[in-house]
Amino acid sequence: MNMPKNLFSESLVFAVDLGGTHLRVALVDDNGRILKQTKQETPKGDSPEGVVAALVAAAQNWDDYKQAVVAASIMVPGAVDCDKAVVLQAPNLPSLVNYPLKAELQERLGWPVFLENDANAAAVGEMWLGAARGCRDVVSVTLGTGVGGGVILDGKLWRGSHGSAGEIGHTTVDPFSGLKCKCGNTGCLELFASATAIVRMTRESLSQFPESRLKSCELTAEKVYEAGRHGDELALAVFKRFGTYLGIGLANLINLIDPQIIVIAGGAVNGWDLFAEEMYRQVDERAFRTTAQQVKIARAECGDNAGLLGAARLARGSL
């Protein structure tokens, strides 16, 4: 069936957020409007066929829109070769590593297929339609289970010479901590400024705060945040530490890149009220003064959709 043209803009992108836990698919028009969206658990297993079949099924469900789709654009939590559209490394999606995703999907969907790292896509989404609208030098930092980063320089996504630019989460902020990161380094930012870090740092300090309400509950980052909002001293100390290390990481970024804006995204950004003061203090103390005074540090605006929107934008080229 042919849809009347005025129901959607000229062209649509079939945008995919292929996460370790959830698989989300959306149809995004050229203004960034999401016309359709689905979410399911990411198919597991040793073979990528489950993921491919789920994407083909989603496309078939939206058959009415098929004529308007110009590309499929997929973001994954891992390192990718964008030219070949191959996943190089993805701890949460091992079956996709080195799998010829592009060839398989192009054949079964019939559209050109693009692949991008999730943090890079999120940075593009925020520049297109979020907190970094109108900016050309943008760094986005995603504080989730780990810490991701995306860098946009002069309006272009900067992937690096080997496809691994923007890994701010694995820059060293405390070499003497003795804490080993899964990347092999010691003292990475994500060991101090992620949701995982909030839980670990709380557990480590429980004995110093015998009065804390967190003593008798199963710890999650959300519970630590709630406790902090109610003035719990342990939670406040944890978020202060979180802000300290985040601020150190951002000061390094500011001196290296001199961005117009740093966009902070991810679930742990909910603790903003509890960590921002210390974050700003560290930036003020450590980054070049005139730069630190001018760079904007802002919360993300696109929420969970930043990556989907960024993927859709990337498929339209010139980034």
Ligand SMILES: [Zn+2]
């Ligand atoms: Zn690391």
